Amino acid sequence: MSEDRVVLGRRDERTMVGFQWTGAEPEALNDPDFAVSLGAVWEADELVTYNLDHLRHNLQHHPDGYLEDSD
Amino acid sequence: MGDRKPVESPPLGPGAPERDTAEVYGTHEIEERFKDLADPLRDIPDDADVGAEGVFEDSHIGEVLESLDRDLIALAEVKARIGEIAALLMIDRLRRRIGLEADVPTLHMSFTGNPGTGKTTVAMKMGQILYKLGYVRKGHLVTATRDDLVGQYVGHTAPKTREVLKRAMGGVLFIDEAYHIYRVDNERDYGQETVEMLLQVMENQREDLVVIMAGYKGHMDRFFSDVPGLSSRIAHHIDFPDYSVDQLMDIALLMAESQRYRLAPDAEKALVEYLELRMTQPRFANGRSVRNALDRFRMHQAIRLYKSAERGRKLTKKDLVTIEDEDIRQSRVFEGGVYSLDSSEERPDPS
Numbered sequence: 001m002s003e004d005r006v007v008l009g010r011r012d013e014r015t016m017v018g019f020q021w022t023g024a025e026p027e028a029l030n031d032p033d034f035a036v037s038l039g040a041v042w043e044a045d046e047l048v049t050y051n052l053d054h055l056r057h058n059l060q061h062h063p064d065g066y067l068e069d070s071d
Numbered sequence: 072m073g074d075r076k077p078v079e080s081p082p083l084g085p086g087a088p089e090r091d092t093a094e095v096y097g098t099h100e101i102e103e104r105f106k107d108l109a110d111p112l113r114d115i116p117d118d119a120d121v122g123a124e125g126v127f128e129d130s131h132i133g134e135v136l137e138s139l140d141r142d143l144i145a146l147a148e149v150k151a152r153i154g155e156i157a158a159l160l161m162i163d164r165l166r167r168r169i170g171l172e173a174d175v176p177t178l179h180m181s182f183t184g185n186p187g188t189g190k191t192t193v194a195m196k197m198g199q200i201l202y203k204l205g206y207v208r209k210g211h212l213v214t215a216t217r218d219d220l221v222g223q224y225v226g227h228t229a230p231k232t233r234e235v236l237k238r239a240m241g242g243v244l245f246i247d248e249a250y251h252i253y254r255v256d257n258e259r260d261y262g263q264e265t266v267e268m269l270l271q272v273m274e275n276q277r278e279d280l281v282v283i284m285a286g287y288k289g290h291m292d293r294f295f296s297d298v299p300g301l302s303s304r305i306a307h308h309i310d311f312p313d314y315s316v317d318q319l320m321d322i323a324l325l326m327a328e329s330q331r332y333r334l335a336p337d338a339e340k341a342l343v344e345y346l347e348l349r350m351t352q353p354r355f356a357n358g359r360s361v362r363n364a365l366d367r368f369r370m371h372q373a374i375r376l377y378k379s380a381e382r383g384r385k386l387t388k389k390d391l392v393t394i395e396d397e398d399i400r401q402s403r404v405f406e407g408g409v410y411s412l413d414s415s416e417e418r419p420d421p422s
Contacts, residue, residue, distance in 0.1 A: 012205065014164075014167070016163075016205050016278060017205060017208050017241075020202070020205065020209075021208055021241065027211070028238070030208065030241040030242070031237075
């Protein structure tokens with residue numbers, strides 16, 4: 001079980017979209033609010049998780065989630 | 072807002088000491104200094120340095136454009152169009168940094184051209200460009216066809232389309248052969264529902280999703296004329312031309328090199344002949360056909376070497392990396408064409 005702090009995304013008002021994922025997030029995750037419902041937390045402008053494995057598990061088993069492409 | 076004063080800051084403009092503003096203050100500091108200005112047009116000196124160099128370097132946009140140029144043979148016009156779009160977004164981003172607000176630009180695109188001309192590859196690069204310049208949240212590419220979007224029965228289509236849209240949010244949705252979504256001659260076709268959902272998302276969630284519709288040019292033109300409001304939501308129409316024999320040769324040599332193969336001199340001549348013939352035969356798909364051909368040549372080479380080793384011949388490194396003339400000439404393309412020898416395969420799209 002990972003307990004490292006992983007930054008999933010950042011609020012960035014300099015961008016047109018105001019928020020960008022860092023690439024550390026699970027492939028199937030693309031909604032920050034959904035990420036929070038799965039256990040991610042906001043720390044200032046950063047959306048972080050301290051347990052990426054757990055978040056990934058929650059994502060795969062959430063009824064509103066979907067499985068990543070197997071290919 | 073009106074009584075805000077310009078922030079105290081070192082002078083910019085003609086009286087300012089000569090220095091690289093982006094380097095001295097950092098790109099974030101430039102934004103901090105400009106962000107509270109009530110009216111950027113009035114409060115920022117006309118000759119203020121907006122730190123373009125910093126943004127260009129931070130975004131790594133140059134690297135993406137270079138890799139586009141390196142990875143794709145020819146397609147000069149396509150690359151130029153992508154460069155133009157990148158330039159537009161880059162300037163848009165610089166304007167935004169100093170408070171010159173602008174609406175989210177429409178970035179939906181249409182890529183037209185025959186199969187294997189690089190549409191999907193460019194769409195993937197486009198996702199990276201949009202991400203690096205801050206126009207999408209994630210920059211990933213989701214490809215979809217009618218089967219992924221349109222259902223088989225009542226109530227099936229909306230959830231399917233919604234699911235694909237959900238997956239694509241924050242990135243690029245690439246709809247291949249988009250004209251198959253909607254069958255204009257069938258009033259009861261469920262594709263109508265998908266089209267309506269797409270139109271709505273393309274208009275209302277422009278900041279979350281970029282849609283690229285792709286396919287044969289003629290079919291796409293008809294599709295746009297059949298679906299009112301679609302063409303006007305697409306800002307960039309880019310046409311992907313077929314490759315010439317010389318360009319296909321360059322592609323083949325690049326692919327072979329990347330897989331650590333080389334063509335013997337006679338094999339290069341055979342490949343030119345192969346390509347000239349293959350281009351006139353059915354189901355020709357430009358770069359994709361070259362890749363498939365190369366896979367078959369590798370197989371022919373492997374069989375040749377295997378038989379040779381069975382007969383007791385020692386194989387060398389040169390054997391393993393070289394594709395010979397005979398590996399190419401045993402292709403059925405030289406025997407009258409791929410179609411004539413396998414009539415069970417589908418006929419190509421007539422366009």
